[in-house]
Amino acid sequence: MTTPPASSGDPSRRLDLRSDTVTRPTRAMRDAMANAEVGDDVLDGDPTVLALQARVATMLGADEALFFPTGTMANQAALWLHGVRGTEVLLDSEAHIIHWEVAGAAGIVGLQVRPVRAADGGVMRATDLARDIRPVSKHAPRASLVCIENTHNGAGGKVTPIDDVRAIADVARAHGLPVHMDGARLWNAAAATGTPLSEFGSAVDTAMLSFSKGLGAPVGAMLVGTHAAMRDAWEVRKRMGGGMRQSGILAAAALHALDHHLARLPDDHARATALADQLEAIDGARVVRPDTNIVMVDLPPGVSSAGVVAAAAADGVLVTPWSPTRIRAVTHLDVSAADVERAGGVLIRAIGGR
């Protein structure tokens, strides 16, 4: 018996579009990990981690970069670095930091989150932030930080273009506030716009980028910023339990991903667009046009996401019930053009009830 190649649209193969985190390390990535030169990164530095940090710092136009086990820990470290206990962090109302980090801003740092609602139903812009920054008052909370999520997961992988990032940073700085970018998928934003990562990186004080999303590494994220910020971040990471020893094994996967997977992100974007195009055929559904690799579909009236997810799963295609009326499908390294065509057919049947 032969195993069909991952690129075939084989209907017996389970196709997982729940997230770009589900990718498994390729054979070549596993080889790179097995062969990594390692040290003790907490003691005096692991050579492969140091190489990865230097490379990403340069890519982002930052002084320095620090390797974290997860994007969540790197985001929480950034909140700790910039945020002041008993003040607010302003960020888009659908931000990952508000909804998917188990209230770490409050639980770990003692920050109140201030959700900023985008006036046009998209992603927070400078005018939205300017509207919601409170006037100084001895009764109202003070703010200590602004965060931007780019690309924005909850909005369907939406890009905040560099001009909008700079405009938001200008508003923040006019109020004396630093800016952190949750750029778990900033790679995708750069690929989709052609704006170099260094332009995004130099527009903000710190940025987090993930290796375990579209880049296809098993673990890891980077925080970038100034030398002073990264010196503090090293201590915060250690305090949070994120000091890692022979972490060159993990950094090697990330280096391999930069060499071999970064340049193929436009394929994921094209496949998300192709899937969105197919799903446009469904009567009464609203497809959020993808900027990058995430497709959100608001289901026709009376159709529940739980029912659609179960029906698609029965046909071997996994998607996420984002809300009771919305599903999310994400393209990634292990999704071919043929897979997308098959997923489109399965979802059309699942949503149409046929």
Ligand SMILES: *Cc1c(COP(=O)(O)O)cnc(C)c1O
């Ligand atoms: C996945 C994600 C994170 C967290 O990354 P983990 O490595 O899963 O902890 C943070 N922000 C956004 C926007 C994400 O999509």
